[in-house]
Amino acid sequence: MYTEMSAQVRAQVRLRELILSGELPPGSRVAELAIVERLGVSRTPIRAALLRLEQEGLIESLPGGGYAVRSFSERDVSDAIELRGTVEGLVARTAAERGAPAEVLDEARAVLRDIDQVLARAALDDESFSRYVELNGRFHVLLGELAASPLLAREMERVASLPFASPSAFVIAQSNTPQARDMLIVAQDHHWQVLAAIEAREGSRAEALMREHSRIAQRNLRAVVQSQEHDRMPGVRLIRKRG
Known part of the structure; x- marks a missing residue:
């Protein structure tokens, strides 16, 4: 449980950095599988990190699945x-x-x-x-x-x-x-x-x-x-x- 939670936090921090640095620009699609491959983290912590970033308002869920980076x-x-x-x-x-x-x-x-x-x-x-x-x-x-x-x-x-x-x-x-x-x-x-x-x-x-x-x-x-x-x-x- 501790290791999984640490992986979630690391994934969340890294994803936030990618968004705020512009590497994932506004409107770009954030697919779970692509992020798993990019960060080298398993799907469970990536899924939890994406949900957390959605709650923070940095990304939004798409009707067809996945997420997109929001603009404000x-x-x-x-x-x-x-x-x-x-x-x-x-x-x-x-x-x-x-x-x-x-x-x-x-x-x-x-x-x-x-x-x-x-x-x-x-x-x-x-x-x-x-x-x-x-x-x-x-x-x-x-x-x-x-x-x-x-x-x-x-x-x-x-x-x-x-x-x-x-x-x-x-x-x-x-x-x-x-x-x-x-x-x-x-x-x-x-x-x-x-x-x-x-x-x-x-x-x-x-x-x-x-x-x-x-x-x-x-x-x-x-x-x-x-x-x-x-x-x-x-x-x-x-x-x-x-x-």
Whole structure:
């Protein structure tokens, strides 16, 4: 069972990479047998990985069997980001109103201090952006734990798995822009403010801050889609431009 599950995870990760890198472009057919031959993994974990990627929304089942890589309208992605902001806002308000576990607050503060160290550099290289993505993801997971609600934490995880709705979905794509570091500094200020609001038991303020926090991702979405480099960016090619 453990070996089979590990094979499923590996297949899922590899398939996601093929899609986001453009090796499997939007509209291309993803046949189970072809993927088995390509990845050298048995059919059972491949089938499970394909089902998982369908749940994530990266592929869709075809009437005649098999799957196809999906593309997304700009509105699809915007709605997914808005949904994440709504759920995270609810989580932040719940954490503030119920009172967050002290040990989780301590861990969240430690993560934010680590992010402060990353952003203290005058210029951020690829390693710095990767480190930010790792820490940012950890902070958002801890936010789910602050509400002490397994149900809300699961909903946060589900929403973040929607295509391009994760907290750092557009960070790497924006890493080469002059405004990238400034945008991360603003996002980090939101992190500290929402944590302070939760500690102060200010539910409405905590919720409003997380809703506003998602607006940064909305701005990043617009910037990336409008960029002249849009078609060269891994993953972003799945997003259809308006018009």
